[in-house]
Amino acid sequence: xxxxxxxxxxxxxxxxxxxxxxxxxxxxxxxxxxxxxxxxxxxxxxxxxxxxxxxxxxxxxxxxxxxxxxxxxxxxxxxxxxxxxxxxxxxxxxxxxxxxxxxxxxxxxxxxxxxxxxxxxxxxxxxxxxxxxxxxxxxxxxxxxxxxxx
Numbered sequence: 158x159x160x161x162x163x164x165x166x167x168x169x170x171x172x173x174x175x176x177x178x179x180x181x182x183x184x185x186x187x188x189x190x191x192x193x194x195x196x197x198x199x200x201x202x203x204x205x206x207x208x209x210x211x212x213x214x215x216x217x218x219x220x221x222x223x224x225x226x227x228x229x230x231x232x233x234x235x236x237x238x239x240x241x242x243x244x245x246x247x248x249x250x251x252x253x254x255x256x257x258x259x260x261x262x263x264x265x266x267x268x269x270x271x272x273x274x275x276x277x278x279x280x281x282x283x284x285x286x287x288x289x290x291x292x293x294x295x296x297x298x299x300x301x302x303x304x305x306x307x
Contacts, residue, residue: 161282162176162228163230164228164231164233164234165224165229165233165236168224168237168240169224169225171241171244172221172224172240175213175244175249176214176217176304179209179210179213179214182206182210182251186202186203189202189256190202202255203299205255205256205258206254207254209255209261212250212254213251219272220243223275223276223279224243224275225270225280227239227275227278229282230279230282230285230286232278232282233280236275236278239275239278240259240275242271243275246268249263249264250264250302267298288291
């Protein structure tokens with residue numbers, strides 16, 4: 158089982174490290190702009206860093222769940238690649254938002270597309286597995302046969 162999920166685990170660890178990096182950036186920004194906790198408002202430069210980190214944190218649980226569900230039930234390799242793309246987009250989002258509110262938009266849209274792809278892969282994987290295990294119906298194999306892929 159470990160060898161089958163090492164890609165997913167690697168992306169997960171990278172994601173956790175990325176979240177830690179974002180949190181450290183908020184701490185540095187608090188110090189730089191003299192914004193003491195629990196305050197969440199201050200100069201626009203601080204507020205952008207704070208919001209970028211908060212937004213990334215809000216989506217992280219969704220990302221982890223669909224990364225693993227897609228990886229276990231659909232394809233570990235494809236899910237891991239999507240995970241890396243998502244993390245890269247979130248890093249670009251964080252950096253872009255830290256510089257200007259407008260700078261967050263393109264990476265935000267791209268990361269949302271990757272997240273939706275993972276949701277789609279997760280849904281298909283769970284659906285096909287459910288059909289195979291509980292209905293004794295291998296839809297994926299039938300689809301591959303119909304498309305002459307087998």
